[in-house]
Amino acid sequence: MPEVRVAIVEDEPPARAKLRRLLEAHPGWEIAGEAEDVAGGIALLRGHAPDLLFLDIQLGAENGFDVLARTAPPHPLVVFTTAYHEHALRAFDVAALDYLLKPFDRERFAQCLERVEARLAERRGADGGADDEERLRRVGDFGRAGRLARLVVHERGRARIVPIDDVLRLSAAGNYVEVHTRERTHLVRATLSRLAQRLDPAQFLRVHRSHLVRADFIDAIAPRAHGDLALTLRDGTELLLSRRYRALLPGGWRGD
Structure with a gap:
């Protein structure tokens, strides 16, 4: 070189x-x-x-x-x-x-x-x-x-790059966001709202004030009381899709 x-x-x-x-x-x-x-x-x-x-x-x-x-x-x-x-x-x-x-x-x-x-x-x-x-x-x-193409997470004093394509869901955790991939969960110092603004809303759905979920990682949707929905993810995780955020989703996801 x-x-x-x-x-x-x-x-x-x-x-x-x-x-x-x-x-x-x-x-x-x-x-x-x-x-x-x-x-x-x-x-x-x-x-x-x-x-x-x-x-x-x-x-x-x-x-x-x-x-x-x-x-x-x-x-x-x-x-x-x-x-x-x-x-x-x-x-x-x-x-x-x-x-x-x-x-x-x-x-x-x-x-x-x-x-x-x-x-x-x-x-x-x-x-x-x-x-x-x-x-x-x-x-x-x-x-x-x-849009964001990658996130930077920190582990044992090192910065590590996590491609957005590897992210399955994100969860609020105080001053941090938990970034869930198939292999492990990382922490990034940010707010869920800030990250949501930089992610494709057709790819990551805001299902709760504390959760963003990759659309193609949702396995099943079942109705709950008061207009809420229960989401089952492909890894077995269950999350509540609150009525507030259900109203913001495209019609096909709302079940309209």
């Missing part, structure tokens, strides 16, 4: 030094420049055109997202580095390739570089050049305005 030009935008000198040390263990990765604030990050992108940007989210009193918002696409591949998992959904909204939750180790960093190498190989492949850059720019634009 050709040499990869890397930019680092991070306001803490020890964090910049750590990224330098980790990169030194991987030949072929050249640091094109470093910055400690938004203005410096903007200058880096405009002046050096890096292939990869390690971008901290909290840059003093400023926000790392502004580096991308105030520069014109095509942007480099972006890996966010932060101690705050609350920004993960927004990070992937702007088409970030990865999200390193501090403190990360050498193994997690190496996994990140492997992901970068794979994406760069795609960009330099058969669809390379300006056409590929334009395609990536459109993907980023869709991510800002379109």
Whole structure:
């Protein structure tokens, strides 16, 4: 693979030094420049055109997202580095390739570089050049305005990507949402209402104030008292479809 030009935008000198040390263990990765604030990050992108940007989210009193918002696409591949998992959904909204939750180790960093190498190989492949850059720019634009394609969950200090296609149902759990897949249940710090706004309402049905269910995961529907319905899911879980949310469903689901 050709040499990869890397930019680092991070306001803490020890964090910049750590990224330098980790990169030194991987030949072929050249640091094109470093910055400690938004203005410096903007200058880096405009002046050096890096292939990869390690971008901290909290840059003093400023926000790392502004580096991308105030520069014109095509942007480099972006890996966010932060101690705050609350920004993960927004990070992937702007088409970030990865999200390193501090403190990360050498193994997690190496996994990140492997992901970068794979994406760069795609960009330099058969669809390379300006056409590929334009395609990536459109993907980023869709991510800002379109439906969620993935969720970011955190387990033992690591960020993990869960494709929406793997999600069977979501349940409110205080300040978190339980994300149920066939293999396990994850937690994401968000509200069910916020996630509902970003999911396809034809794919995920709001059946209760605390539950969103994938439509094709519903196995049976039975009437209950007072206009409610009982839903049986394909894994045997039973949920109540309250009258309030029944009225918001398409006619075929209401039993009209």
